[in-house]
Amino acid sequence: MKQVNIETIQRAEQFLHATPLSKAELTTAMDACIAQVRANMDYFKERFPFSCTKDLRYPIIDNIEWTDGFWTGMLWLSYEYTKEEQFKELALRNVDSFYHRIKHKIAVDHHDLGFLYSLSCVSAYRLLGDEKAKQAALMAADQLLTRWHEKGEFLQAWGPFDSKDHYRFIIDCMMNLPLLYWASETSGDPKYRDIANRHFATSSAYVIRDDASAFHTFYMNPENGAPDHGATHQGYRDDSAWARGQAWGIYGIPLNIRYTKDDSTKDLYRGMCNYFLNRLPQDLVCYWDLIFNDGSNQSRDSSAAAIAVCGMHEMDQYLSEDCVEKKVYQGAAQAILRSLIQNYAQNRVKPGDPILLHGVYSWHSGKGVDEGNIWGDYFYMEALMRSLKQWEPYW
Ligand code: GLY
Secondary structure, eight states, X not given: OOOOOOOOOTTHHHHHTOXXXXXXXXXXXXHHHHHHHHHHHHHHTTSEEOSBOBTTBOOEEOXXXXXXXXXXXXXXXXXXXXXXXXXXXXXXXXXXXXXXXXXXXXXXXXXXXXXXXXXXXXXXXXXXXXXXXXXXXXXXXXXXXXXXXXXXXXEOOSSOTTOGGGOXXXXXXXXXXXXXXXHHHHHOOTHHHHHHHHHHHHXXXXXXXXXXXXXSEEEEOTTTOOEEEEEOSSSSSTTSOBHHHHHXXXXXXXXXXXXXXXXXXXXXXXXXXXXXXXXXXXXXXXXXXXXXXXXXXXXXXXXXXHHHHHHHHHHHXXXXXXXXXXXXXXXXXXXXXXXXXXXXXXXXXXXXXXSBOOEEEETTTTEEEEEOBHHHHXXXXXXXXXXXXXXXXXX
């Protein structure tokens, strides 16, 4: 396993002494989320929110984006939390839409099948044993396998499969691998797990730098499959650490441990997480690239903060009491979540509104800068759910 530098956490004392979130704080925050989901159900009806808001309102789209599963995931979280049938009913109608999408291969020529199908359909299968959802998620896993490059041993992120210019993977893909592990567990066919293991090994070896920060993307050599170079797509610079990419790693590693039971990546996780925590600003919610901090005049990415909280939460069970950072991570997760609750969550309910403010989708293309985004809303709800009860991940 790749060895990385593990920084000492500078704010360890502050995190160790963070006041635990109270049940009342968490419940109030979750109730506000549920109220916004209710308002958005009437607003989106059977369609979907666009990935990010425009002027703080979600445009409504068909099921064609890589982000549509987050909304359905929010409906499942709302159903689990409230047990109200209306959430289940709409989520199941979304499942029909996801079945149709994969059956007819609509906008699925990319690697984001895990984001789409773990949260919409694996969830439905886990919660209700829904057969159609299971079939849809298995078809999605098969579709994800079509992105596999045997020579380079990775799943290609975007673009035409035979294009040399697109011979690369991205850190985000760690979050698509749980779909493959689930598919092996569910079908009994080891092929999905084997590919997930091999992609994870390639990804850990190359997309994470020696200082434990992550490139966003990594190119392999299309002629011989050898590692070539790291680069960014949504980060500030090729050599900077895009905050959401770092967060995808912080959550992707423990999800890999969840399925493989192999915790040899623990130090990789510690390296990535400590790097992230050491670059947080005063209010503990990261700027959109970790190269920025207070005084930079740049935007935060609240979604990266929420993803990292979920990752720290998931990792906790795999860290033994003798891990020096275990308690520090517990305190950090609570402190970051408290800042999201107090400073980033909307304090009003309006149809089409996001739940979490101040995210960044893609700074270079000017898309969703200092706006809400649907995965920020989802991971914020997941983080609250994880803090409120023993919760079985949909991933
Ligand atoms: N996976 C794409 C993004 O995080 O924006």
